[in-house]
Amino acid sequence: MLTNEYLKRVYDETANRNSTDKEFLQAVYEVFDSLQPYVEKHPELEANGIMERLVEPDRMVSFRVAWVDDAGKVRVNRGYRCQFNSSIGPYKGGLRFHPTVTRSVIKFLGFEQIFKNSLTSLPLGGGKGGSDFDPKGKSDAEIMRFCQAFMTELHRYIGADVDVPAGDIGVGGREIGYLFGQYKFLKNNFTGVLTGKGLAFGGSLARTEATGYGLLYFVEEMLKCMKGESLEGKTVVISGAGNVAIYAAQKAMQLGAKVVTMSDSKGYVYDPNGINLDVMKHIKEVERARISEYAKRVPGATYGDNRSDVWKIPCDIALPCATQNELHEDDAKALVANGVTVVAEGANMPSTPEAIEYLLAHGVLFGPAKAANAGGVATSGLEMSQNSQRFSWTFEEVDKKLKEIMVNIFHNSYNASKDCGMEGNLVVGANVAGFIKVSNAMLAEGIF
Ligand code: NDP
Numbered sequence: 001m002l003t004n005e006y007l008k009r010v011y012d013e014t015a016n017r018n019s020t021d022k023e024f025l026q027a028v029y030e031v032f033d034s035l036q037p038y039v040e041k042h043p044e045l046e047a048n049g050i051m052e053r054l055v056e057p058d059r060m061v062s063f064r065v066a067w068v069d070d071a072g073k074v075r076v077n078r079g080y081r082c083q084f085n086s087s088i089g090p091y092k093g094g095l096r097f098h099p100t101v102t103r104s105v106i107k108f109l110g111f112e113q114i115f116k117n118s119l120t121s122l123p124l125g126g127g128k129g130g131s132d133f134d135p136k137g138k139s140d141a142e143i144m145r146f147c148q149a150f151m152t153e154l155h156r157y158i159g160a161d162v163d164v165p166a167g168d169i170g171v172g173g174r175e176i177g178y179l180f181g182q183y184k185f186l187k188n189n190f191t192g193v194l195t196g197k198g199l200a201f202g203g204s205l206a207r208t209e210a211t212g213y214g215l216l217y218f219v220e221e222m223l224k225c226m227k228g229e230s231l232e233g234k235t236v237v238i239s240g241a242g243n244v245a246i247y248a249a250q251k252a253m254q255l256g257a258k259v260v261t262m263s264d265s266k267g268y269v270y271d272p273n274g275i276n277l278d279v280m281k282h283i284k285e286v287e288r289a290r291i292s293e294y295a296k297r298v299p300g301a302t303y304g305d306n307r308s309d310v311w312k313i314p315c316d317i318a319l320p321c322a323t324q325n326e327l328h329e330d331d332a333k334a335l336v337a338n339g340v341t342v343v344a345e346g347a348n349m350p351s352t353p354e355a356i357e358y359l360l361a362h363g364v365l366f367g368p369a370k371a372a373n374a375g376g377v378a379t380s381g382l383e384m385s386q387n388s389q390r391f392s393w394t395f396e397e398v399d400k401k402l403k404e405i406m407v408n409i410f411h412n413s414y415n416a417s418k419d420c421g422m423e424g425n426l427v428v429g430a431n432v433a434g435f436i437k438v439s440n441a442m443l444a445e446g447i448f
Contacts, residue, residue, distance in 0.1 A: 048447065065133065088124065090164055093165065094165060120405055204379060344365075
């Protein structure tokens, strides 16, 4: 609960000004709640209006995206780019194409991104964008026309030293390719303006795997330092079957764990023998089909059409990797009742505040998204470095740097939690560690 007068006042003002932005307010409240002990000790934050400035994006654009479908019909979607904070580097954050995208969703993601990017220790500011366009069921030609139309407006606001978008839900290698092509065409300029690019045109090895792999490097370090254990022999439950979920599953298996579930927006599969990732990747990455196909093809696997039942499957480790607010208090109760010891967030804000409180109160090691899923943006930062150098590093080089970054993020978050007198609470630790660098930069750069 917010007891600090300054934070309470700024939160109330923010809530009044953004009364319909539910997800954004949820993200702000969580950060403010964690920062209370730090803010108490630093009156210069209030004197310089740091929190008031932090919750108001530098700018946010919303624009019409008009495109023509395969039947010749004109379609209109809404596009967004939120440039939240550039105190420590150019704006950086993905683009999400999903029908649930609203101004609030983009703002919450952009706000979270400020602290996540700071935690990576790379010079990256926070931003996010996207559209309510639904890529599902669209032909390649429709995806291309939509991406071209989206970039025809977006190109005015971005640039390699200004704002560097990447992928997120519904935006993978195919979409980044079309977006990059259109930017290059409009600007006549070959530059690292997007990350997650194809390897033939400036992409980084290991970017595809980075968020999922990074999540597991974080969990590995957390288990080692906080419990003296490894992933060997652990049972893992994963939600989602997209980019983050697939590569989280792959690394978990490489580290000796057994992954028994994955899900999509329609349902989940349970495979007590351990998910066959080759089959899963073919269904999701090549065929772009529903996850229910998996149970039809793999003997012993079952399909359930309530995707939140995934949290009822007994496990040691749970990794929500689909979307925001997908793990509720009841799910946390089911996980604890079945003996879960670690929950780490691959998706952004997948656990509700009540779920987090319950997990922490019951001694579960909890890895919050800002820290645990920062491997994707960190590797995007490494892609930017390679583009600036006009040079490519090997998979092993990038993977090694990714692992070092994730191990550092864990320790910085853990140490910050200790400094705040809440040792092991990585929600507090990650928020404080990410905030300190950003607020110091804002203090040094003056008021604007
Ligand atoms: P993908 O589009 O590759 O996959 C998303 C997965 O989540 C799919 O299985 C999808 O199912 C499911 N999903 C999406 N929306 C919903 C919804 N409203 N309800 C239920 N399930 C849903 O996205 P990513 O794997 O890239 O992203 C997953 C999460 O990870 C997001 O929260 C994203 O912000 C976060 N993240 C991603 C990073 C990256 O590098 N890609 C970096 C850091 C965080 P279906 O196919 O049925 O829609």
